[in-house]
Amino acid sequence: MTKTWNNRAWFMVLPVLLLVAFSAVIPLMTVVNYSVQDTFGNNVFFWAGTEWYQDVLSSDRFWNAMGRNLAFSAIILAIEIPLGIFIALNMPRKGWGVPICLVLMALPLLIPWNVVGTIWQVFGRIDIGLLGRTLAAMGIDYNYVNDPFDAWVTVIVMDVWHWTSLVVLLSYAGLVSIPDAYYQAARIDGASRWAIFRYIQLPKMNRVLLIAVLLRFMDSFMIYTEPFVVTGGGPGNTTTFLSIDLVKLAIGEFNLGEAAAMSIIYFLIILLLSWVFYTVMTNAGSEK
């Protein structure tokens, strides 16, 4: 069989190439450009090499923010994934309850992120907030503005409130796709509730859970809007996550070179961790 070679066929990929170039590659390249140069204003730039990268990687500020970020992601994953699965398991499979549950679950996902922040910012205030005043009335010393621990609790509870639904909906989709025969066979085999979960439901939810973990990890690792609105990164720097720190650096301090270097490092870390997650989770369930 002879094949026709025509190099002009490469033009067919041009539209996609252009699209990706303008939406991703070119903006990224400008960041790369900033990250290797220094400026004193007047649009005059000097070659700085890897200096900014060295600065970022050797600064405590960066590693502290990174630590907070990893802790935050770990905590919300540890809460949201089990909680989401638990709620999905207890949602009705048929009848009038299904649409009600689905709408209720979808609601938090439909609210704009800064509005979520505002809701919780007001909700938690000790002078006018429902939560803040109730806790105060119960004699609990709660103040997310002054107390780092309270600030963390608030941000975490907010994220759980906002995003557990996503895990619920994904898990639910995985659950309803399991054919009835599996449950019937399990009943005939005398399987306990736990065994059904462990050997039927969990393996069948494997794929959707992978997606849920990936999405939740990436989102939480890049979190910005909600904690920014609620705590502004405070008290002190205790809720300053990488993205908040990045914005402070770039816009607050106008330190473009260091901010650009940090962006690149940040991006590579997310890419790397996502890849690790994906590889681990896809291999975990496979043969051998």
Added chain:
Amino acid sequence: MARIDLEHIRHSYGARPQSDADWALKEVHHTFKDGSAYALLGPSGCGKTTLLNIISGLLHPTEGRLLFDGNDVSTLSTQERNIAQVFQFPVIYDTMTVYDNLAFPLRNRGVAERDVDRRVREILEMIDLSDWAKRRARGLTADQKQKISLGRGLVRSDVNAILFDEPLTVIDPHMKWVLRSQLKLLHGRFGHTMIYVTHDQTEALSFADDVVVMYEGEVVQIGTPDELFERPKHTFVGYFIGSPGMNVLPVSVEGAQARFGGTAITLPGKPRTPMGGAIELGIRPEFVRLGREGMPVQITKVEDIGRHKIVRARLQDHEIAAIVREDEDVPAEPHVAFVPEKINIYAGSWRVAFEGESERTAA
């Protein structure tokens, strides 16, 4: 192993059944003998799976009682009934090994690990999967998976019955034969009561001691493959079993003779009861003789299917099929005659017994 009695079982999927059509299962009253192999045969939607699920306890009948060895189990759950069921699509526990899959029903029942091991090895041997014991069940072929499903039933030595719900649907044709003969073998060896749902007559006739033919939510006939073939109790059984199905012709009956058009046909005897409804004569294509004697026909088609030929012809205004040997010639002026002993007479689609016939088929 147990005898299974169905006492006036009726089932409706709707809440308040009003008319006859609301019943997915119209009254079934029957006993499955201990240690026999039964096939529930019928077209899709005839209620056979409903009946099976009632026996296994996945469904609870709207009316009637179910007895295992004389004990009422109607209200018991599936676990408590202690039955095994193999489904249409193989159900396996993906993440477990083949060995653990088979051990699962025993471990769930708290059987000691030493006995589990003994039983599982025995069953692995029997279903030819010993070499696969340590493999994860996920990567197996459909027929291996179905063997595991079956094995999970066999592994419990005390099951009351093993139920099969069209278990060979997703199996490749050449493996169907293998699995079916293996199943027969296992039945012979263990003597479990087995009930096998299928819409495939070959499967039913080759598997079962007794075949239960169902049609529109009713059991129309229960019998050995021979009985179903020779004396179909309902014209539906005649059509459904056999290939091609039974020829059915409208006739009138006087004494021991039937009259079709202007021709008199000798019957094996005098029909016993006075008959209401439309009277029909049923004769299997295997017992239609093509020759120079009898009623003249016009041949419309001859299908050569190997060992024999199917001759399709017009007899007055009716289609009729006859099976002739491959080497037999079709005469130039063809006539058909019926083997008298093989004729059945139907009134309102139900068979009418002849005088002097044994009671066996009237069951």
